[in-house]
Amino acid sequence: MSAIGWAICFWGILVREVLRFVHQRERFFAALVRPLVWLLVFAAGFRAALGIAIMPPYQTYITYEVYIVPGLLGMIQLFNGMQSSLSMVYDREMGSMKILLMTPLPRWYLLAAKLAAGTVVSLLQVYAFLAVAWAFDIRFPLVGYLSIVPALVLTGLMLGAVGLLLSSTIRQLENFAGVMNFVIFPMFFLSSALYPLWKLEEASTILPRIATLNPFTHAVELIRFALYGELNAPALAVTSVALAAFLALSLVGYSPARGLMHRRAAGGGDAG
Amino acid sequence: MGAHPPASTPPALSLEALSFSYGDRFALDGVCLDIEAGVFTALLGPNGAGKTTLFSLIARLFRPSAGRIRVGGHDLGSQPNRALARLGIVFQQPTLDLDLTVGQNLRYAARLHGIAGGRARARIAALLDRLELGERQRDKVRELSGGLRRRVELARALLHEPPVLLLDEATVGLDVPSRTRIVDDVHALAARGVAVLWATHLVDEVRAGDRVVVMHRGAIRADAECGALMRQLNAPSLTEAFAALIGAAPPAAARAAAGVGP
Numbered sequence: 020m021s022a023i024g025w026a027i028c029f030w031g032i033l034v035r036e037v038l039r040f041v042h043q044r045e046r047f048f049a050a051l052v053r054p055l056v057w058l059l060v061f062a063a064g065f066r067a068a069l070g071i072a073i074m075p076p077y078q079t080y081i082t083y084e085v086y087i088v089p090g091l092l093g094m095i096q097l098f099n100g101m102q103s104s105l106s107m108v109y110d111r112e113m114g115s116m117k118i119l120l121m122t123p124l125p126r127w128y129l130l131a132a133k134l135a136a137g138t139v140v141s142l143l144q145v146y147a148f149l150a151v152a153w154a155f156d157i158r159f160p161l162v163g164y165l166s167i168v169p170a171l172v173l174t175g176l177m178l179g180a181v182g183l184l185l186s187s188t189i190r191q192l193e194n195f196a197g198v199m200n201f202v203i204f205p206m207f208f209l210s211s212a213l214y215p216l217w218k219l220e221e222a223s224t225i226l227p228r229i230a231t232l233n234p235f236t237h238a239v240e241l242i243r244f245a246l247y248g249e250l251n252a253p254a255l256a257v258t259s260v261a262l263a264a265f266l267a268l269s270l271v272g273y274s275p276a277r278g279l280m281h282r283r284a285a286g287g288g289d290a291g
Numbered sequence: 292m293g294a295h296p297p298a299s300t301p302p303a304l305s306l307e308a309l310s311f312s313y314g315d316r317f318a319l320d321g322v323c324l325d326i327e328a329g330v331f332t333a334l335l336g337p338n339g340a341g342k343t344t345l346f347s348l349i350a351r352l353f354r355p356s357a358g359r360i361r362v363g364g365h366d367l368g369s370q371p372n373r374a375l376a377r378l379g380i381v382f383q384q385p386t387l388d389l390d391l392t393v394g395q396n397l398r399y400a401a402r403l404h405g406i407a408g409g410r411a412r413a414r415i416a417a418l419l420d421r422l423e424l425g426e427r428q429r430d431k432v433r434e435l436s437g438g439l440r441r442r443v444e445l446a447r448a449l450l451h452e453p454p455v456l457l458l459d460e461a462t463v464g465l466d467v468p469s470r471t472r473i474v475d476d477v478h479a480l481a482a483r484g485v486a487v488l489w490a491t492h493l494v495d496e497v498r499a500g501d502r503v504v505v506m507h508r509g510a511i512r513a514d515a516e517c518g519a520l521m522r523q524l525n526a527p528s529l530t531e532a533f534a535a536l537i538g539a540a541p542p543a544a545a546r547a548a549a550g551v552g553p
Contacts, residue, residue: 020372024405031402035388035395042390114386118447121350122403123376275354 020124028124029132036136039106040143050098050144054091055151062087076247084157088149089243090212093235095148096141096171096178097206101199103137104182108189120273127270134183134266138175145171163246170245174238177258180265181206181234187272210236211243234261301364303328303377303455303486304349309358311344318344319509321358326488328454331481333497333517334490336506337537342490343383345506346459350380362455376404379448383460383490385440389433393424393443396432397450404451411450418446422476438469445476456480459490470496494529503529507537 020028040046066083077085110116122129149164185202189195207213209230216236219227230236237257244251302325309322319341326332336342347353349360351371360367362374387396394415401411419425422442432440441461448456458477462470474496481487489496497503503520505513513520513536517529526532533539 020376020405027402027405027407030407031399034402035391035399038391038395039388113389114382114384115388117350117352117380117382118386118400119403120352121375121378121380123372123374124403125372275351 025124025128028122028129029135032119032129032132033136033139036103036133036140037143040140046102047144047147050095050102051147051151053098054094054148057087057091057094058084058152058157059155076244076249076251085159086215087213088152088157088159089246090207090210090239091148092145092167092171092242093174093178093210093212093239094207095144096138096175096238097181097203097235099137099141099144099175100178100180100182101185101203102182103133103140103179104186104189105195105199107133107183107186108195111186126273126275130183130269130273131266134176134179137179137182138172141175141179142168142171159246160248162248166248167242167245170241173255173258173262174241177234177238177262177265180262180269183269184265184272187269206233206235209233210239212236212239234258237261300328301361302326303363304488305359305361306345306349307359307361309345309348309355309360311348311353311355317509319348319355322506322509322511324504324511324514326455326486328486329481329484330502331478331487331489331498332502332504334488334504334506335492335494335497335533336490337492337539339508340492340506340537341509342506343459344509346380346382346457346490349378349457350382351375376451377454379451379453379456381441381444381448381456381458381461383463385444387432387440387443387447390431392429392431393419393435394428396443397447400447401450406451414450414452415446418449422446436469438465438472441465441469441473442476445473449480453485455486455488457488457490460492461489462491462493462496474498494533497529505533505536512536 062084107116110119119129119133120126152158181202185198189198209226210233211230212235216227216230219230234257237254240251241254241258244254304324304326306322306324309319310317311319322341322345334342334345344353348355349362349367351367351374354368360374362377365373365377367374388399391399397415397418398411401407401415406414415428416425419428422445424439424442424446427435427439427443432443435443445458445461448458456477461477462473465473470493477487477489478498491497497517499517501517503513503515503517504511505520513523513532515523521527521529521532524532524535526535
């Protein structure tokens, strides 16, 4: 297939991903309402209890609402990555995954295209959330709304790759809720999304170490700095390495030699 | 049946000593088969014969434990993209996105093969017209009957004009008119030069002149033109020949020798 053919294939995967998102209105509302509840209820309740000291990238004291926005952007992308993963498990159960995997292009490209398409969908959700936050007077420097794009692309890909890896290991849709609980909640709470790591150090010596190893922490910090037009190089490095690792493991999971269809058939799916 | 290609042309699909197992359980054991252009080849086998496993290997969803698959001379292992580009498959399990329309499903599949814009529109329109689905283009797949969904899957498999068409139990769950319609459509495609491999356990889908390959317990038990196969086994019908080959009933000749009526 020509280079244009590769681009057309990506376009096809992207259009399908967006169409599926548009058709699932509940998914859009859930994606928007979930972080808004954290922002407008949780953060409002905790703003008095949690004082945020001046720390990079902030030049002055900030409200708790401002602090948790990058974490909530990461949360949107984390849930979107899990949703994409769920949709891949669903596609596998419904059979439509076969059509994607039979496309005459390298499998790494197809999976990367699927990841990129999911990331675009997450960007739509992130900007819808930022627009609502703006309406509630939670605002950032204008340049931040542009400079977060590359950071969000990278974090979206990385969190999507986590979902992709999960989808290659989950056999049945029914098992998905349990796995999500074991992934989403630890990733979210053991990070700097809701509280700075130094705050966590006041409570425990182990928890901040775990949080430092959590790639979601670095994704949030990358977004946090990018919102102020700054680059957090260590966060960029860790997020990039995590993306490469999760993607490589996903490719192994989706290879024909070790693919999920194999296990499915072995489980009795083969009728003929 | 269409004209056979010159002898120098590689087979449209070639399976060389193909084996596969699910753990300890052998599903395919040294399957050798060449499928030629313009021929409707019926792969006849009871449930569990290994037909779906064979299709999954050809679709590159599994990797064979031994053997080789070539599509138009291209090795599926070393040149997967060239080989896959020559294949159109209708799987036993429905694979359409139920929440998208017929047109959206077909445009998605066309784009996966690098076909877009006017070229995709023209091809989709021609196929929908040929399969009498033109008026259903804007309908969600969820709203279609089983027979119509199967025809949409057939249209999708043909979008990139593949020289090899594989159909795995494509008429499962359909009523008689819908089955007949799809069998007719696929025979017409073979007559136009497409190499067809039609997996089924229903002998009434095989027509006079079709090539019949009987598969049982992961191995090929017979491979001949339909009439020739019946003559070889001295069976009055393909049903009897098939039953004899899979050990479900003795052939007519054996029954006659044993003094058992038909």
